[in-house]
Amino acid sequence: MNTLDVDQARLRRYLLGELPEEERLALEERYFAADDVFAGLLAAEDELAEAYLSGALSAAERERYERVFLSTPAGRRTLRLAEDLGGRLSLRPPRPRAASARWRHALRPAAIAAAVVVAAAAGIWVTTGRDRGHPTLARTAERPAPRPVAPSHDGAPSPGSGSLEARPLPAPGGAILSVMLAAGLVRDAGPSKAFAIPPETTTVRLVLLLARDDYPRYRVSLQTPEGDERMARSGLTPRHLDSGPGIEARFPARRLEPGTYVAIVSGVMADGRTEPAGEYVFRVIRPIRRAVPSPATYLAPPDHMWAGHDFSERG
Amino acid sequence: MALSRDAFEALLSRLDPDPERAGERYEDVRLRLVKFFQWRQTVSPEDLADETLDRVGRRLRDDETIRPQNWSAYVHGFARNVLRESWKQQKLTGNGPPALRVAAEPASEAEARERRLECLDRCLGALPDDSRELILEYYQRHRGAQIEHRQRVAEERGIALNALRLRVHRIRARLEPCVRDCVARPELRPTSFPEPATIQRGPVRA
Numbered sequence: 176m177n178t179l180d181v182d183q184a185r186l187r188r189y190l191l192g193e194l195p196e197e198e199r200l201a202l203e204e205r206y207f208a209a210d211d212v213f214a215g216l217l218a219a220e221d222e223l224a225e226a227y228l229s230g231a232l233s234a235a236e237r238e239r240y241e242r243v244f245l246s247t248p249a250g251r252r253t254l255r256l257a258e259d260l261g262g263r264l265s266l267r268p269p270r271p272r273a274a275s276a277r278w279r280h281a282l283r284p285a286a287i288a289a290a291v292v293v294a295a296a297a298g299i300w301v302t303t304g305r306d307r308g309h310p311t312l313a314r315t316a317e318r319p320a321p322r323p324v325a326p327s328h329d330g331a332p333s334p335g336s337g338s339l340e341a342r343p344l345p346a347p348g349g350a351i352l353s354v355m356l357a358a359g360l361v362r363d364a365g366p367s368k369a370f371a372i373p374p375e376t377t378t379v380r381l382v383l384l385l386a387r388d389d390y391p392r393y394r395v396s397l398q399t400p401e402g403d404e405r406m407a408r409s410g411l412t413p414r415h416l417d418s419g420p421g422i423e424a425r426f427p428a429r430r431l432e433p434g435t436y437v438a439i440v441s442g443v444m445a446d447g448r449t450e451p452a453g454e455y456v457f458r459v460i461r462p463i464r465r466a467v468p469s470p471a472t473y474l475a476p477p478d479h480m481w482a483g484h485d486f487s488e489r490g
Numbered sequence: 491m492a493l494s495r496d497a498f499e500a501l502l503s504r505l506d507p508d509p510e511r512a513g514e515r516y517e518d519v520r521l522r523l524v525k526f527f528q529w530r531q532t533v534s535p536e537d538l539a540d541e542t543l544d545r546v547g548r549r550l551r552d553d554e555t556i557r558p559q560n561w562s563a564y565v566h567g568f569a570r571n572v573l574r575e576s577w578k579q580q581k582l583t584g585n586g587p588p589a590l591r592v593a594a595e596p597a598s599e600a601e602a603r604e605r606r607l608e609c610l611d612r613c614l615g616a617l618p619d620d621s622r623e624l625i626l627e628y629y630q631r632h633r634g635a636q637i638e639h640r641q642r643v644a645e646e647r648g649i650a651l652n653a654l655r656l657r658v659h660r661i662r663a664r665l666e667p668c669v670r671d672c673v674a675r676p677e678l679r680p681t682s683f684p685e686p687a688t689i690q691r692g693p694v695r696a
Contacts, residue, residue, distance in 0.1 A: 209564035214652035
């Protein structure tokens, strides 16, 4: 008895509760008795979760999936864990949404519902937005990055065609601000990168590009210039972005008061020892609401204009 | 719920004379049970899995001649009874799932996610290194080539893909309650997970 006897479609139908009771019982007997049938079901469950999170399920399958898996606390927890382990951003299901021609042109694919601001200084990209009742989920790995609209002025390495994902935001009443910092930005190497955190932001997601990916795990310590650690994230695994390797760390926005911060990245070796892997300096400034968005720095629909920031303030 | 100590010990001793092997087999059977109850959309799959194991353990305690050839299949019979009883119970109590046992719901989904991720970090940190590396590697995104990626991971570790899946899901079965408890009670910080060999000192009630 093995998985070849039970085709994938049947396993999927079992998980979605579509098999008649008699067939269900028969399959249950088989997966209790045989490891490979059970492993096949686990694989099918993972694939369903991944398809759901990436928007690959048909409308009917999605509805079925929600009815079966999201109707119980355990089912929701399981999906969230798969999502969190995979580094996904939202539990919310994808709902295709047409974008205006302007934004479709500027940001592909069309379903992107977040605002994008690219700082005039190379080396930092910021995305933000908020939930507007049309939940979407990015296929982040496939999404082309927005192009920078201004050249580098400070010699810092440019993200180039890097993968700053303008991800949709999952938080009703909240927002995630994504900030990408290029590798090689060291203290005392010129002005720090500045960005504002809009008031409704709940989470700041730092994407730190690495010069090299030499470690299985990383730790990020967010410190003041004086060396006081404010927050830290450990156990971070490197991601392979279009711009190269990078790590992602999320911090509560409310704990990022205006000021200068140093994100110190350490590589964690297999035996637990750490080595310096990079420093990234940035500055959080108070947001300035602008009456009219500047086309040079602003690519978002008007209701996202909080992301706009007058970078001429940079010191 | 937790298993009664005598039932748990009877079950473990019968699963395998070697405590480490017995612990592994126990985790295997329990994972199957949790999934069974979850795929049957019960409200508390873990509680029902433990209830099932408790009944099996008590039966084994009371009859020392029982030596099932296939433990999972043997346990399945008990699980179906427990499932039927839980359906009846749900009907009696109005069909709906009970209120969530999460003590404090965060104000927003973003905050909830932030707390979950913090807890996930803590729980991952409490796992043995090899388990942590394995589960993170397994779930790493690979642009639609997930199956190929997992096949590679299995090959690198010299095990079959199905064996890899079972191992990963056993780790998940330990991780999930840790994250859930951490989210509900942040003051309970995980320090370490019991290894299979030491599981006898784990989920039992006196």
